[in-house]
Amino acid sequence: MSETFIHNEEQLKAVFKAAFIEVIEEKKDFFRELVEEAIEEMAMVRAIEEGRQTETISREDVFKLFEVKT
DSSP: OOOOOOOSHHHHHHHHHHHHHHHHHHTHHHHHHHHHHHHHHHHHHHHHHHHHTSOOOOHHHHHHHHSOOO
8 A cells, every 4th residue: 555645735725625525425425414404403493483483373273273174
């Protein structure tokens, strides 16, 4: 195995970039799930924050919304 020396910051960035891309390509499913979970978490935080800024209603009123009207 030959040794490669990195002589400057640009070479270091290129090596890290290539390694990162290789890892992403090899573990696509893992990264896809990671991104999906992060998006879901952000949406949940946003929904909670919106909920805190809206009027509170009773549990009874919530369940009335689920009743089937005939």
